[in-house]
Amino acid sequence: MKGNAVFKSGYNRCLQRLGALSPGAALPSESDLAHALEVSRTTVRAILAALQERGITERRDGQRRLARAPTPADHFPDAQTLSAGATFERRFMEWILTGDLSPGQLLNAAELARQFGTSTTTIRECLARFQHFGLLERRPNSSWLFGGVTGDFVREMYEVREMFELRATRSLLELPDSAPAWRELAAIEQEHRDILAHLDRDHALFPQLDERLHRIIHETTRNRFVLDFYTVVATLFHHTYRWNRDDAKPRSATALVEHLDYIAALRSRDPRAIDASCRKHLRTACATLIRSLEARATTPSCAGAVV
Template sequence: MARTDDRFRSAFNEALSMVAAQKVGDSLPSETMLAEALGVSRTIVRTILAALLEAGLLHWRGREKTILRLPNKADRLPLRDEHVPREVLERRFLEWVLRFDVPAGTPLNVAKLAKEFSVPPHALQEFLSGLGQSGLVARRPRGGWLLLGFTADYAIELSEFRSVLELHAVRTLVHLPKIHAVWRKLDGLERQHHDLAARIDTDFHDFSRLDGAFHVALNSVVENRFVTQFQKVIALIFHYHYQWDKRMERDRNAAAIAEHLAIIAALRSGNEAAAIAAATTHLLTSKATLLGSLRVNALIPDEDINPVE
């Protein structure tokens, strides 16, 4: 029972971080996607949703899960074990950066952040040291850490680097034998894309998680220790950019689903040129969406946006 309670408390606090990363009036994804994102069963997810409902954070009725207010520190549940897994720390920290609550150039108070993220200071120091290579944080000359932040230049450079990595993965994947496990993953993802396309009018908010799963599957065929950390940062940033700009969100997500399906079809054909063309089209669209999202968040002027550069 204690282990189950610990799992619930950790997942509940992570769900609070997910809610905090959005806006009042936004919707949470489906129970299945929440279970996958939080790493718990749907039973625990329903318990979490009930707790969010009771706390006045959420309106929950059937598939409708609308955020009524953003959480505060008092909403978090104390953990029996202050040490959270590294992947949880990683997600919490990147969500904190991507909420734009703290401007670039802010010194990081390790002791304060360690308490906020429920980790010992030495674990946060180790995490920041590893994250330093991604360009989001940097060591200060006299000790400590500086948040470099998510800027327009960072977004453009990251998008270009993402294209290099992902097109390499596509070139690798298209020639893999049909017995490779990735093809079964793509079969399942294709079904999920068709399912979401059929209910896109009501569940378009669910796309960002499906997008993340799709790109993780593509990149899983290439193992390279030097880009693993970058892939995690890329995956989370390109997950969040679908939520930053609410204008025409349903139409954008429907178009992205069609582009994903086109990539899968081209990969199955075994035609490398067609697969690269389909992937390139989607990456350019994604870059345009990211830059448009930066404009909405006042991080980049309109005249600086050139989606096809």
């Protein structure tokens, strides 16, 4: 099977879309899939071949059809779907959030390349991205000043996120009912209910579901700057969520309920209801993340963020 990040990432996104279909349903055309997954026709053909090989799809009546619903075991691990640059970004963010870095500390690109076992080019590209978001400031002699993940940083980040996400909801509302995004939203809504029904067992599944929901909304904008920003938000969330699992269940329960209210507002297509539910959820997320940072600064065990 084709073993690269583009293929595996596209394959996982395709599984998410197939999850909104019923067994026996016809698959979209190769060109429609290529457009929806943002990959080449060649990659789509490799994805379709792998789906058929795994028994997820089948040829029937001259059409490709869904043979069975995809399961979590069908997906490639997240680490395998990331490019070298994206892999480093996640490792670097985790290092920032779990290490002993202090605001005002200087970082050296060459030393980071040796520490993480990657090229200086990859390091510089990543550091430049974090500079764009205000986490780092470039200094002479290949050094970078770490600004720190502070309460002010989080407040500014969520202020921008609110603007971007509310704009993205308008893009979603412009889509017809038949658009794949609405089918995916329906599937995600059911997954929220399933987790709530088995919260003791499944609450740890929430972070990935959270990212899928918000990413679907952001992707409707087809705006590279919006998506680039959300990638940093999602990376920050995933690592802060892991800081302390002691209260993960009630945090997940709160977020799941807020998500269901948000999804209901989206499905109603009522702009006022969408605005209210989106702002409420993001305010909760911002406040929880700030509490997480404050607790992290005073004790090794702290609450994670619900985004």
